[in-house]
Amino acid sequence: xxxxxxxxxxxxxxxxxxxxxxxxxxxxxxxxxxxxxxxxxxxxxxxxxxxxxxxxxxxxxxxxxxxxxxxxxxxxxxxxxxxxxxxxxxxxxxxxxxxxxxxxxxxxxxxxxxxxxxxxxxxxxxxxxxxxxxxxxxxxxxxxxxxxxxxxxxxxxxxxxxxxxxxxxxxxxxxxxxxxxxxxxxxxxxxxxxxxxxxxxxxxxxxxxxxxxxxxxxxxxxxxxxxxxxxxxxxxxxxxxxxxxxxxxxxxxxxxx
Numbered sequence: 001x002x003x004x005x006x007x008x009x010x011x012x013x014x015x016x017x018x019x020x021x022x023x024x025x026x027x028x029x030x031x032x033x034x035x036x037x038x039x040x041x042x043x044x045x046x047x048x049x050x051x052x053x054x055x056x057x058x059x060x061x062x063x064x065x066x067x068x069x070x071x072x073x074x075x076x077x078x079x080x081x082x083x084x085x086x087x088x089x090x091x092x093x094x095x096x097x098x099x100x101x102x103x104x105x106x107x108x109x110x111x112x113x114x115x116x117x118x119x120x121x122x123x124x125x126x127x128x129x130x131x132x133x134x135x136x137x138x139x140x141x142x143x144x145x146x147x148x149x150x151x152x153x154x155x156x157x158x159x160x161x162x163x164x165x166x167x168x169x170x171x172x173x174x175x176x177x178x179x180x181x182x183x184x185x186x187x188x189x190x191x192x193x194x195x196x197x198x199x200x201x202x203x204x205x206x207x208x209x210x211x212x213x214x215x216x217x218x219x220x221x222x223x224x225x226x227x228x229x230x231x232x233x234x235x236x237x238x239x240x241x242x243x244x245x246x247x248x249x250x251x252x253x254x255x256x257x
Contacts, residue, residue, distance in 0.1 A: 114218025
């Protein structure tokens with residue numbers, strides 16, 4: 001059986017070559033513990049290359065996406081500082097294989113979060129600010145063809161993230177009712193509310209903390225946590241512009257070239 005190292009190298013090579021590969025599960029059966037080991041190896045390789053861990057992201061947090069993928073739980077990946085895209089910065093599609101974008105609510109933590117007891121209330125109490133955000137996805141698998149464990153190994157398709165310019169105290173807003181309108185090239189693409197993310201975006205973050213606790217891990221003060229896509233992701237190409245408009249969290253516009 002192939003260990004995590006060769007699998008991680010396949011995924012890292014796909015990033016370097018900007019070329020999609022076949023799912024790892026096409027080569028052999030891939031269980032979740034092995035997929036997590038591959039993810040760890042991929043992230044560690046980025047850190048060894050000079051990147052810094054700055055947070056985490058959730059995926060498959062909406063019931064619709066779970067049904068589509070035939071799973072009953074979310075997944076997570078890690079964010080490094082080389083994935084950060086600043087507000088107003090144009091995104092170069094050539095830096096990715098097959099970029100897609102989805103709107104999310106992001107949490108900037110003011111203190112550490114760890115342990116199996118964490119609930120949404122703990123998450124809100126530990127949050128310094130919330131932002132409207134865009135998650136730039138880029139599966140390393142050609143055509144976004146993968147199993148649940150394949151995408152776990154691929155660090156949850158993590159590629160880039162953009163935080164909006166409006167920060168708000170989470171106590172000043174009901175994130176369940178925070179609406180979002182996603183537009184692409186001036187046309188409506190999707191609408192959703194925060195409740196689409198596991199009933200409450202903070203509940204998604206709490207699930208992440210409890211899940212990490214089982215592996216002896218946690219989140220740190222200063223980490224950014226992307227709570228999961230509020231809508232389906234939209235594919236982007238050079239010349240596209242995507243706008244996400246959030247209730248109370250402002251608007252976020254990104255151009256692609």
